[in-house]
Amino acid sequence: MNLRVPPSPHDVDLQNPSRRELIKRGGLVVAFMWLGGPSRVWGLPDNARLDPSHPAFAPNAFVRIGNDGSIQLVMPTVEMGQGSYTGQATLLAEELDVGLDQITVEHAPPNRKLYSNPLLGEQATGGSTTIRFCWTSLRNAGAAARYMLVAAAAQRWKVDASQCTVARGVVTHTPTNRTLRYAELADAAGKITMPDKVSPKDPKDFQLIGKPLRRVDTPAKVDGTLPFGIDIRVPGMKVATVRASPTFGGKLASVDDTRARAIPGVLKVVKIDNALAVIGEHFWAAKQGLEALDITWDRGPNVSFSTEQLFKDMAQASEHGKPILGREVGHVDNIKGKVVSATYQLPLLAHATMEPINTTVHVRPDSCEIWVGTQVPARCVDVAAKVTGLPPESITVHNQYLGGGFGRRLFEDSVEQAVAIAKQVDFPVKIIWTREEDIAQDRYRPAYYDRISATLDDGGKPVAWTDRTTGASVLATFAPGAMGKNGLDGDLVECSAELPYAIPNMRVDWVRHDMPAGLAVGWWRGVGPTHNVFVVESFVDELAHAAGKDPMAYRRDMLGDNPRAKAVLELAAQKSGWGQGTLPPRHGRGVALAAPFGSYLCVVMDVEVSPQGEVAMKRAVAVVDCGWVVNPNTVEAQIQGGMVFGWSAALFSGITLKNGAVEQRNFNDYRVLRLNETPEIEVHIVPSTESPGGIGETGTVMAMPALTNAIFAATGVRIRTLPIDRNALVQDQNALKAALTDATPTSAADTARRLA
Numbered sequence: 001m002n003l004r005v006p007p008s009p010h011d012v013d014l015q016n017p018s019r020r021e022l023i024k025r026g027g028l029v030v031a032f033m034w035l036g037g038p039s040r041v042w043g044l045p046d047n048a049r050l051d052p053s054h055p056a057f058a059p060n061a062f063v064r065i066g067n068d069g070s071i072q073l074v075m076p077t078v079e080m081g082q083g084s085y086t087g088q089a090t091l092l093a094e095e096l097d098v099g100l101d102q103i104t105v106e107h108a109p110p111n112r113k114l115y116s117n118p119l120l121g122e123q124a125t126g127g128s129t130t131i132r133f134c135w136t137s138l139r140n141a142g143a144a145a146r147y148m149l150v151a152a153a154a155q156r157w158k159v160d161a162s163q164c165t166v167a168r169g170v171v172t173h174t175p176t177n178r179t180l181r182y183a184e185l186a187d188a189a190g191k192i193t194m195p196d197k198v199s200p201k202d203p204k205d206f207q208l209i210g211k212p213l214r215r216v217d218t219p220a221k222v223d224g225t226l227p228f229g230i231d232i233r234v235p236g237m238k239v240a241t242v243r244a245s246p247t248f249g250g251k252l253a254s255v256d257d258t259r260a261r262a263i264p265g266v267l268k269v270v271k272i273d274n275a276l277a278v279i280g281e282h283f284w285a286a287k288q289g290l291e292a293l294d295i296t297w298d299r300g301p302n303v304s305f306s307t308e309q310l311f312k313d314m315a316q317a318s319e320h321g322k323p324i325l326g327r328e329v330g331h332v333d334n335i336k337g338k339v340v341s342a343t344y345q346l347p348l349l350a351h352a353t354m355e356p357i358n359t360t361v362h363v364r365p366d367s368c369e370i371w372v373g374t375q376v377p378a379r380c381v382d383v384a385a386k387v388t389g390l391p392p393e394s395i396t397v398h399n400q401y402l403g404g405g406f407g408r409r410l411f412e413d414s415v416e417q418a419v420a421i422a423k424q425v426d427f428p429v430k431i432i433w434t435r436e437e438d439i440a441q442d443r444y445r446p447a448y449y450d451r452i453s454a455t456l457d458d459g460g461k462p463v464a465w466t467d468r469t470t471g472a473s474v475l476a477t478f479a480p481g482a483m484g485k486n487g488l489d490g491d492l493v494e495c496s497a498e499l500p501y502a503i504p505n506m507r508v509d510w511v512r513h514d515m516p517a518g519l520a521v522g523w524w525r526g527v528g529p530t531h532n533v534f535v536v537e538s539f540v541d542e543l544a545h546a547a548g549k550d551p552m553a554y555r556r557d558m559l560g561d562n563p564r565a566k567a568v569l570e571l572a573a574q575k576s577g578w579g580q581g582t583l584p585p586r587h588g589r590g591v592a593l594a595a596p597f598g599s600y601l602c603v604v605m606d607v608e609v610s611p612q613g614e615v616a617m618k619r620a621v622a623v624v625d626c627g628w629v630v631n632p633n634t635v636e637a638q639i640q641g642g643m644v645f646g647w648s649a650a651l652f653s654g655i656t657l658k659n660g661a662v663e664q665r666n667f668n669d670y671r672v673l674r675l676n677e678t679p680e681i682e683v684h685i686v687p688s689t690e691s692p693g694g695i696g697e698t699g700t701v702m703a704m705p706a707l708t709n710a711i712f713a714a715t716g717v718r719i720r721t722l723p724i725d726r727n728a729l730v731q732d733q734n735a736l737k738a739a740l741t742d743a744t745p746t747s748a749a750d751t752a753r754r755l756a
Helices: 019-024 084-096 130-157 182-189 218-223 283-292 307-320 377-388 413-422 435-440 527-547 551-558 563-576 632-651 698-715 733-742 745-755
Strands: 063-065 071-075 104-107 164-167 170-173 178-181 238-244 251-256 266-272 275-280 294-298 324-329 338-346 358-364 367-372 395-399 429-432 448-456 462-471 506-512 587-594 600-609 615-625 680-685
Touching: 063 130, 063 182, 071 084, 084 104, 084 130, 130 164, 130 170, 130 178, 130 182, 170 182, 178 182, 238 283, 238 413, 238 435, 251 266, 251 275, 266 283, 266 413, 275 283, 275 413, 307 448, 307 462, 338 527, 358 413, 367 377, 367 413, 377 395, 377 413, 413 429, 448 527, 462 527, 527 551, 527 587, 527 698, 551 563, 551 587, 563 587, 563 600, 563 615, 563 680, 587 698, 600 698, 615 632, 615 698, 632 680, 632 698
Parallel strands: 071 104, 238 429, 367 395, 462 506, 615 680
Antiparallel strands: 063 071, 164 170, 170 178, 238 275, 251 294, 266 275, 324 506, 338 448, 358 367, 358 429, 448 462, 587 600, 600 615
16 A cells, blocks of 8 residues: 655644645645654654653554553544544554454543644544544554564564564464564563554455444443543532523623522632623532522623524625635626526524533642543643633643534633633532523524525526625634635635536635624534535525426536546435335425535435425435445444434524524424434445545535425425425415414414424
8 A cells, every 4th residue: 555645744834724725635634654763753843752651652642552451542533422432443453453342542632742633723623534634644653553563572582573463462473373462562662663664554454444343432331431521520529500691792790699699509609701600519509599690781782683683784795795705617707598596594503412511620729620521622721721820731631522512612612611710719610501501602603695596508507606605704713824815714615616516617705794792603513514515405406496307317417527426426316216106295305415524425315294384304315435434333323413413403403593692592492303203314335445534524414405405396395594494385375374263272272383
């Protein structure tokens, strides 16, 4: 297998990367490749290796082998349910020639030098980058460690290393059948010189990669021993819960805590700029105390802001704002043909992770210790140092498993709040947000307003295409140095600037429209592609209808020279039975095709829409080509989970604003899909030897357009605004009104609730 040499690390500024450049380099960037010498690691300073006082053999940032037989793998990205620890462990175990049952995995400590993800320019987990980032670096790390262990055995036996084989961490000298365990070689291997080059396995020799392996974290999750952040208990710890200003941009004016202090178990009421915390002996005392506070808020400048105002402002910005070019091919002006145009609106969205926001902090005069599940551990150190005034080396972050991230835990705002609270007491305190606070104070997926248009030739194909997105930039606050030179946030045009289709003339641009001060935005599972693929694939369906073409055939005809996209499309048509037989009335089949995060996917949905407008999803067929597959179980699970997440948003989820505050409070009005509502989901993986693509967010990206296109096929109603308005899908509005009028009050109310 040829080892591809990456560009010099000096060509990539990891603090202020060009996002587009990093994505282009995605399959080539290698974070830790040995160039020669015992301490030289590609992309790292010479002093960035692990402390040699750690286990007997620690040749790089990832591998730790003790002379007690322990094999520990330090994971550069975090586990939040997406299976990343199993995938990373598989890559290392493959090259070390050990089994997954022989290793333990550890969270990486905050350390940008050792664990920065070059695709994100930060020690961060997100953007479906884990396997793309680790595919080469972790295999090289394992291969180098194996080389040194085998070399140590060969030296002891005074034989040629080529005569040795390894299985399950046991080195065997084949001619004499002598054996040595890694545990017996750890000390000696630490004295072996790092190889100038490493040669990872040829794929034909893979024993683990590509096999359906069980996850390394499953046993501890099943028996309840795996600790999430919310499970943390430390000696002397108290528990707090918080309430921030209900209006974004608001502040605390005053509070009367007399009633709260009278509640048994309440210890202290803590004030910070825009929030209050009640600390108690336990959570229930803290929550009761919080409810007993008499609070007066300064509601700030956004007290009259609403969702209606938000989209009115975005529509005006789209029409009159200054667009930033994302991509231009040919010339879209003065091209004759049939013009089809549409406008799409997507709402603010909350993350609503299973585990609500929580952080445990102990601030001492000379140190600060934090227990939290975070996607950005190094940033948590930064913010704690800022709040406490302590040097970064006095901050310790114990990262935990995350009960869901979806992008919410890419932001350290809750850690900053927790440290500010803990700074005011002399004991450790666990701050837990209620579900209501978690939804009301989220960093929301931005709302989007899109105007899209195409000119069709006589055969119905688009010969000119324009797509203008209007919305806020998350990147501008997360990593402003990564914005393009022209001010472009590449996330806003990802999967709309690069289409799988061959269109000769196109212009894609973005009008930046920031949210009002105090309304924080963040990345949401699927980031830019979730929004852009919904718009693009919905509109392609509109074009097929305008041209009088079958949606599947229409897409196939537009693909041009795109064999991977064509392969997933054709397999999806075959597996779904597209075009075979006639569907009953109010049943429909929809398709969506895209290439998000370096993977190619096609999803076909079958739905039934009742005369009352209720959507029943019957079947989903997903076909994916994600390059090399590390674990097909993970690919299948992530596609399934991602689509459920996306369908939940399309059918039920949307954050609305009234009087400057979020209206949704909990899962009763910010719903997720239930088990009985989930369709049969088939996942078919196309064998591929291409570089790995991302998978964790791809299902979410594909779910929405496949569903809404199927709804159109069933009803003739085009969905351009999410979440789906069931009332628009009612078969006969006049008949429904008559039924409601004739019904008893109770049954009318029940019917209205079913339609709501």
